[in-house]
Amino acid sequence: MARRRRFTHGGLDVWPGYVDALSTLLMVVTFVLLVFVLGQAFLSVSLDRRQHTLDQLQHQMAELTRMLALERGHEHTLELTVASITAERDKTQAALKTLGAQLDQRNQDLGEQAANSRADEDEIARLNDQMIQLNQQLAAVVQTLDIAQKDVKGRDAQISDLGNRLNIALADRVEQLKKYRSEFFGRLRDILHDEKGVQVVGDRFVFQSEVLFPQGSADLSPAGQAAIQKLAHTLKQVATQIPADLPWILRVDGHADRTPIHGAFASNWELSSARAITVVKVLIGAGIDPRHLAATGFADYQPLDTAQTPAAFARNRRIEFRLTDR
Template identity: 50%
Template sequence: MARRRRKPYTGPDAWPGYVDALSTLLMVVIFVLLIFVVGQTLLSAALSRRQHALEGLEGRTTALAQQVQSEHMLNDTLSTTVSALQSQHDADAAALAALRIADQNQISSLDDEVSELNTHLVAAGQAASENDTQISDLTKKLNDALGTKAQGISHYRSEFFDRLQSVLHNQKGVHITGDRFIFQSELLFPPGSADISEAGRKEIITLARTLREVTAHIPASVPWILRVDGHADRQPVHTAFPGNWELSSARAITVVKLLVAQGVSPAHLAATGFSEYQPVDNNDTPEAYARNRRIEFRLTER
């Protein structure tokens, strides 16, 4: 007998229709959840941004509040300062007004005093006008007397120096400096000595004669005097004199005594020694030493 072929058994249907429905529902749920999650994420991000914005606004609000508070404090300080300045201004204005009143009173008082002084000045002017002529005459006489005194001795000094220079014929070692007629010591004295040489004696005799001729015309009211000043150099003295003080003084005295012997009144003579302390040349050379050793004559008033 032929074997019957059987169809394989497939059993009952394993994928019923509700499975598809459940799958669809699950997908819908997952999609909804996905949408929810995405929305939640976006919402969280938006909320975070808003939170940051709110925090920034709160910070700005706090800063603005502090600034407003500072402005209020500054405004209060300025108000206090303005009030104090206003008070000071009012006080200064009151003081100024008081000073103006006081000044006006003082000006009024001064006007009265000026008016009174003007009255006295007019009276004094009238009295002084009577003495103007006498005052003018006295002033002229005084000026004439002062002029005569001022130029008197100067005139005779110039005449004395001019005559003496003319007589000496511009001799070397003799010159005029300002109000002084100067002889170098070598023209009158040997080195280190106060004994006048013969040539020096002739020079002093010539000077004495010229002095007598000029001073004969000087009025007795002019108290003239011929000062003889002895000067030395800074070199040590190796003679009988202890030092340059003694040497310079002794030379001046020698010249004065010779002038007296030649008829010049001793009342019009003075001898002075300056040692080395009035040099005309501060150099340490033989030429400078020679210039500093000198006898000076000054015709002046006592």
């Protein structure tokens, strides 16, 4: 008791305040950890549901494609059958016509003869029987042809329905790619919102050339290297969520202004293409699969601003990123 009185004598007792502050800090850290764990759990459930939905769509589209191929094979077989029946019908009609001509000629010959023999009557009866049989065969062929044509029409309707369903499935895949493109651009916008000369234009993410390259050069500046590394990091995160069977590419488009170029490049074609290729190489070096990358050069033939001013020229000197399908 004497030692405690000496500690508090002439000043404040800070021990209770220290204990309260430590308890408060401990509760705050516990609360933050709890929020983080819950957020990770909700995110994991959302990603599992999304992957399950994409697997179902992939299975449906594969089944529709298989059914369409099968129906097309059936249609080809029916077409061959119809063609064979049609040829047989034509041959039967030709034979019937020939037989009719023979019968007419025979009747004419018999009419010219003075007396009818029994043999001639038997021949006439035989020819009449053949004509009846041929007519019956022709009727059967026509009936078979009608059935085959109806079957072909039914197959055509099924193929049309399968085509519509396949188109719907393909449209759904396009919508999926749009969703990932929106997520990719949204993340890039959040990461690069403080960068001047960077903006989203429609379905493209646009960097003004001065952000990435020195004037007239296809070598990235240090700031440009950093910006492309950020873009690559974001693309890798989004790419892990895109299904493996969804065909997509990040197209890197190089653009120049109308000012004639002098120096290492023969024209704006070479400059714009070289800049796009440089960016693609950096992305590959950062771990992006080359099969999902494309570099194109447009020189000065796709301007954003047609005015003949320095500001317009600056807008037209740019690198555009477009996430699209192959």
